[in-house]
Amino acid sequence: MKKAATRDGYGQGLMELGEYNQDVVVLSADLTESTRTLEFSKKYPGRFIEAGVAEQNMAGMAAGLAFEGKIPFAGSFSVFSPGRNWDQIRVSICYSNANVKIAGSHAGLVTGEDGATHQALEDIAITRCLPNMVVLVPCDALEAKKATVAAALYKGPVYLRLAREKTAVVTTFETPFEIGKALVLREGDDAAIIACGTMVYPALEAAESLAAEGYSVCVINNPSIKPLDTETIVAAAVQTGAIVTAEEHQINGGLGGAVAEVLARNAPVPQEMVAVNDTFGESGRPKELLAKYGLTPWHIVDAVKRAVGRKQEQS
Known part of the structure; x- marks a missing residue:
């Protein structure tokens, strides 16, 4: 069976959005290659912001961009975002119902050799408890791409949970995806x-x-x-x-x-x-x-x- 990482689908979704939606802006916390935002940064440098290793600042920057009408996607490892910047996500993004999309890559045990400090196993819990937050966990790369596009169309905060390891692709291009549906x-x-x-x-x-x-x-x-x-x-x-x-x-x-x-x-x-x-x-x-x-x-x-x-x- 074909295998691909859900983070790959996220990167593909951003490239598709970048082509037809000029409001989409991508932010990275010094992890463009790992979060699959490198190609977006090369093709659309004017809509890409390198925040550096400063996830709290990145959340605030994303909120500000949203208030100016942009659709920011802020990406990092999920232990750092939403893990390290939960307070900024809670106050600057969710409390204000800012139209920010948070992409947490390298979630779960399949982060593997990076160990406990980088294996986010609590991120669903800390995001789904936040008012106004939508939480999406795609099952494969194809669904991750659809979830990324759906997140851009949704008005409000969204958390996308992504994995590093390649996993089986169980859906097809025709498989429907809708926020709020199983x-x-x-x-x-x-x-x-x-x-x-x-x-x-x-x-x-x-x-x-x-x-x-x-x-x-x-x-x-x-x-x-x-x-x-x-x-x-x-x-x-x-x-x-x-x-x-x-x-x-x-x-x-x-x-x-x-x-x-x-x-x-x-x-x-x-x-x-x-x-x-x-x-x-x-x-x-x-x-x-x-x-x-x-x-x-x-x-x-x-x-x-x-x-x-x-x-x-x-x-």
Whole structure:
């Protein structure tokens, strides 16, 4: 299967936007190559700003550009933005509802050898709690490009979560993308796996493995963490009676928590969460880290079986 990093899709989306939208401006915190903004800086130097290693300043600059009618995309590693400049994002961008797009690259364990200090595992939690903020976690490079374009069209703050590692491309050019919408990739009746980002393909692999054991499992790609597609999530809960969430993020405050909030209010059913269990990462190869911290298809398989077992105990 073809593989590409979601950060590549972000760079491609910026190049497309730069061609037809003169208001799009790109900012970088001395990471143009890593965040895939280098080509934009070369082709549109008049609409590119190198902020240097100063993420707090970059957030303020982006807010000012937005107030002057521009559509700024501010990119850095996600541990630095939104990690290091959360206060500036909260006050200068979200409180003012400024039309700023924050691109956090190198998120999650698949940042690999860079280790715990560079593996953002809390960024979904700290952004989705902010009023006015939209949080998007595309599952592959194609979806990342669509999410970047959609972010430019949306009026208000947006956080785009991106990864360094190449991952399987599971969508196509025709696959729809809309802020606030999830997409059912596979139908099923026994349980539903709701996944985002790099965990979508492992969720599909898990469903395929479970099918060989006689389980019928629905798989939902949920790139829009906020706003959440409540209708699709509730429908899956009602149809299957068992939910599993899968994300490359801390178990607290991420997709699993967001889904649990929806289920508690609308359709309480057994839920299991596949996520990093309240710990920091470490330096290592991406595949090794995903295995150690419980983020493989086989961990999803076990979670589905637990959720189905709990459902059966309640019936």
